[in-house]
Amino acid sequence: MSEERSPSWVDQTAESIVDGKPIDWASLDLEDADPGIAELKRGLKRLAALEERFRSGREHGDGATQDLATWGPLQLRSELGRGSYGAVFEAFDPALQRVVALKLLHPELERQAKQGTVPNRPRDLLAEAQRLASIRHPNVLTVYGAAVHGGAAGYWSDLIDGPTLERVVRERTSLGESEAIAIGLELTSALAAVHSTGIVHGDVKPANVVRSKTGQHVLLDFGASLFEDVESPHAATPATSAPETLMEGRSTRASDIYSLGALLFHLVTGRFPVQGTTLAEVRRAHSERSRSFLADLRPDLSAEFVSTVERALSFQPSDRFASCGELHTALGRCIAGTGEPGGSISIAPGSRVASDETASGDRPRGDRSGTSDGNRDRNREGSRGATGEWTSETTNQGTSEGTSEATREETSDRIGERTGLRQLRRLWIPATVLLVGAGVLLFGREIGRQDGSVASLPEPGPRIAVVPFANLADPADESRYGEIVPSLIRTDLSESRFLSLVSSQRVFGLVERIAGDRRPIDPGRCLRVAEEANAAWMLSGEVLQELPYLIVTAELVDVETGDVIASDRVEGLPEEGVFALVDRLTASLRTRMPLPEQAHEEYDPPIESVTTWSAEAFRQYREGLEDYYRYYRDDARSHFLQAVSIDTTFAAAYLALAIAEGNPEGRPFIEAAKRHMSHVSWREQQSILGFDLETKNRFEEAIRTYEGILERYPEDIETLRSLAFSQRSIGRPEESLRAWERIREIDPRDKEAVNQIAYQSLRLGRMDEALASAEEYLLLDPESANPYDTRGDVLVKLGRTEDALEMYRRATEIRPSFWQSRAKWAALCVRLHRWDEADSLMSWAAENGSEREKSVARLDLALAAAYRGRFAEALRVLERGIREDRMDATFEPIGLKLWTRAELLEVLGKMEASEATLDEWTAEAKKRDHRYAFALEAKAEFLIRSGKRAEADSIAAELGQIVASDPEMRVYYLGVLAWLEREQGNLDSATDILIEMDAEWPEFYTAYHTGRFLLEQGRTADAVPYLERARHETTRLSQPFLAVYLELLLGRAYESLGRNEEAGRAYAYLLETWEGADDIPNVSVAKAEAKRRLQAIAFD
Template sequence: MAAEVAKRAGVNWIVTGKILRLEPNYVLTSQIEHAVTGEIRNTQSVQGEAGEDLFNVIDKLTTEIRMDLSLPEEAGEEPDQSVADITTHSIEAYRYYLEGMDYLNKGYGTEAQASFEKSLENDSTFAMAYLRLASADIPTTSKEKKKMIEKALHYSERSNKKEKMYIESYHAELIGDESGALKGYQSIVNAYPDETEAYYSLGRLHFYCGNVEPALENLTRVIEINPLDKRAYAALAHFYQTLGDIEKSIWAINELISIAPDEADPYDTRGYLYAYRGNVNKAIESFKESVKRDPEFGSLSGLGHMYLFKEEYENAEKCYRQEVASENEYRRAWGRLHLASIPLYQGKLNEALVNLDRVISEDQLDGFEGYPHVWKLNLRSLVHLEKKNREQALSDARRFIDACNKIAAVEDVYYDDPIAMLLARNKEISEAERYLNSLKDKIQDSSAEKMSWYWLASGWLEMEKSNIDAACVHFEKANEFHKGFIFRYSLALAYLKANRLGEAVQVLEQALKIYDATRAFYAIYAVKAYYCLGLAYEKSGSARKAAEQYQIFLDIWKNADPDLEALNDAREHLSRLKGT
């Protein structure tokens, strides 16, 4: 594989090495070979003193390699820093760090977290391990991530120039300074033109800031340097999907699978891409391939969602219960949340509330307060709103806010918008406005991704204030970046209230082709979308199409709680249409 990467990237020479002896002293060997022909150019061997640190011996070997490589003059001017001085003196710490990086590259955030924590148990001053624990891929709260990046900064004096630049750039990103982060990552690639991680970070961040061209340019550069970089292909698959370029999205995901056919992550990614395009059966096939490779990876949730949408509730429950049986606390907590989707999708709101009470208690018994826990409180408030239990809905909204404040860093913005949206839905207009004003101050001139959630919450606020035209404008802005189910559904609802029926029909039809994770979470709306489409068709004069949508809605909610307003209204509308 190394030869293939080198050939495609235009590299001439490959350096390989091994530890020949551990005791009584280290003996290290290496060789320089031609990337294509395999011709051995030079070999090196160094022997450490008895008791000498491994990293000191590595430094000696590095010197030998540089002498044999005939590097350009500029390389000779670079300072020779000790490996131990810029990483760690602990072999075990470094081993666990490399193990964590391997897990991260395969998409195993929880396992990576455990490895980085073990690394720090062996060297509590290892700055790069702290940096990795602050990564978005590690399943921890924003408060914990902030703590980790601050520690990385604190110990960064032991890091080399490049590592310090990464730490400072990611710190800027984590506190919401996207402009500073972009400048930092750009400085890295200016100084180190083949640094794929920095190009990847630039691509990812540019995309979320709405800068499509530089995003794709930087990710393409990653592949030019390393044609087997899995992260770049996964990102491109998602980005092209978001841009509506299905052909390129499929190309990227197939490239990823060809690179890592035995890993779970590529099939999981492909499953969600198929689901987003409305191809539930192909999504199921991909999720099954992922589960086959590793049942603990996390694809059981996606597989369960697809069965939910197909109304195969026993299969969905089986998947979710397998999640609950996981040894990982985050997967258990997600599984508990997903179980509530099954009765919600069927309109069994009373049963869902009983289930939510139980799983919230189970989280508490687990001592778990993370992301999937707080969303159970959010969901319970939404269920009470649907049942017109305003007092209980507001009580749960308050609990949701308290839970968010426990786990969110002060400058964190990812909880403000759902808090504002939930307050607005509960008619707490002034408080919702305060949250949104505070959020706008935090994220002004920020990424398109963050702004899209702000506009979504603002749209719901205006809708609750009966400013429907303003709500439409806000939802339209939100949909410029995000086009997932809840974004499309919210926009369609505003169009319907504004009597913009043609647009409501178009957006609802689009929403009902999207089977993403938000549709499973908002399971009530996932089904009510058929009811809303029926209303839009009926008001447009398309009686037959309206009747079809009402019937789909009523079929899914055939065992729903009998007192639900939408259920009884749909029956009346369908009866009236059949009678004409």
């Protein structure tokens, strides 16, 4: 063979074509005697001509596509870019009614393909586009269709608006490690989806990744994978191409992994690992193994990240990661070394918040502490509650399936024990939706597109009930494999758009009722569970751990006939991971399910891609949920915090913390959850965003968000839950109650719904319904503390104090650390004048409780003294509590204590000191953005009572501005308006405002002052119901002076109505309570009047 026919000659000629260098064709003897060599030369010349034409087209435009006004059904608007083989246009799709991107191959390629002079690129493009159209992944370009029109082949897809990573790096020089890891995790997930369809991308590079407006990184331009042959070595970009692609013209999954490594290298350095200005230079560098190393360019990067990138860049494909999933896992592990857990949250197990059992939540105005009514009412900013008398409306959200997202029976659970399978996903985990109730993560089945639209879905397929598995080596299932494995299976199957999974909450509720604590559950009871869940199929199975093997078997049964539809058995070493075994098991089962053909073609992501990478983090999270459902919040927080300490990107655990903490304490946690939601479905994103809006007190927007979800998922229990809480937060108890009742219709055993119906009925004055729901709640969950606490709260409102005391005692017997009930028990003892018992309970809590309980008990001890009229003693106790709170850095109780201090000082006649305390409180509240509106209202009312009208008007104006942006604060604004109207002599108007307030937020403050204003108007019969309700409000003891003075007002009203016996009891109660009270004017005058009136009644 002559020299000119050598392989180097071919390479040199091809390189010249790519680099645009001139070629002396005359000297090459195109009519070579060897026909094969002659054809090769002629082919290279055609290629050179084609390249020159397109090179010219890029510079000057090309009429072949430039003049097109339409292409098939699409209306072309403008050219976005042009490459060697075609162009990309912005187009409008009338059918989809949206702007799309259209990629067209040059018509010349179609003509040449027909002539057989070049490979059939149009045919290949159409085939690849069809495969791409089957992928629905948030980080992969959504392709809508492909066709040939007017001799031009093309496909149309989403048009992503945003900068490419090439531009981002150019503008910023380089990115930080944690940001690069986050991007890498998105792209490895995307490539895993692409590879699962048999497609090789072939040109992964910064210019082919776009950052959308939502912050997602979307992989574009799959055309290079069509040009893998030696004739077109330039199809891929040299700077990011793998050695084998450049030297052999071969693109594989391994070469995509190399390209992704080169992209990561570029993100953190602004350079590429192999340098060269021409294809020949880059190829030579590869052959000489000459390249830059990451550690030399960025010595500040973690060793683990550097090692991960370097492995991806290995020269030999076999030395790289075996799959994108394996690279994903390695990137996940890197985040631990960045010191940047996705944000500014830094949590250590055992920190103050970890031991803080109280959930913040919808507190009645003035609630002096945490509240067992718990966590989802996002914390009205202030509240006038009673010492220890927190309501438990949202407590024990439990066995309900969720706190935040998607727990309808029809959707599926997504929880996974994240052990093994190379621990896939440690940073931007797409499992951000937590379901509080049965301890699972549920995910929706709609696929979000980049423009926010939603892909159409098939009708839900067969309804499957996945029941607990028998743990053969551990019948009591202490290892919990019998629960974990079916949860993982449910997670995996829920990814299918063609299946409908019975929610774990529904399954667990039925198991509890049908089988109790019996484990394993016999087949007959399992079948009953499936039948009552209205499932068409039941999946049951067994788990056996015979060291070192883990064996899982499963059987899918037709519930109606009892026929076995499919069964399988998988086994593997424990270090392989439960997830890997379940992935294999469900993949096998899916192939045997009688489903549409499309169901067998859809992408089935690894379970680990939708949960957490750590088995221990998952175990902590799951145990936290179980405690949370029973409202054992202190233990729950500890578990959640342990989970995020192990996996600093565990989005579901962050969301659980956000919900448990409430607002504003939970804001950092919801921000962390948001940072890790880039991979979740449209519905999940909407739910997270809805909860985020709640934390920002934008409830109307949150409600619209939830209603949008319910349009598509009308039986989504978790969205209904969120809607109910939001409705309640803006004073719509009727709407909130309807949402809870709808949940109970869907699942009659939903404990949280029954619990909430009790409280919302109380709020609406429907006492019989409230009591019936409280009784029902107790029957559903007699072994937990919270149902007794709820029933106690209802009985208090009904005036059945002794019965309520028994309920609170029972709750603390079941759960000694259930401090909310102990605090209520102590508060009732104060009201019943059982001083020693109350002091014993409060003192014990102040010494032995959690940090929050200690702080609350310090306040309660002061309020108990004030209730007896011993205000000076109360002030001393309070000052000691404030000092101790400051040492513990517990602001919220300090804020409530500052309010109490101001009121005590006012009662003692120390007006300047009282005003100074209010100034301190408002300054602290504004600085910390915590209960500021409540502090302003308290200060304004004090100023009005002090005759400082102008200053009060100024505060009212500021509150008006706050309400304009946060309607939930309206109750505080109305309170100030009522006092201003009264001060001006407009008592009728003031009373109307208070009646409106009481309708929205019925509590001691509104009931007391509404009754008082009605009495001042002479409307005694109207006043009595309000005053009587105030007597039984659970927030009564937060204002100890008014709580006792109330008896004088009621006594006057009763006398006026001729109810002298009741009046006498009211006067006697006041005198007995204040028997040893301080000798101060307010108390002395009230006692003298009560004594005189009582004597007059006795004389009559």
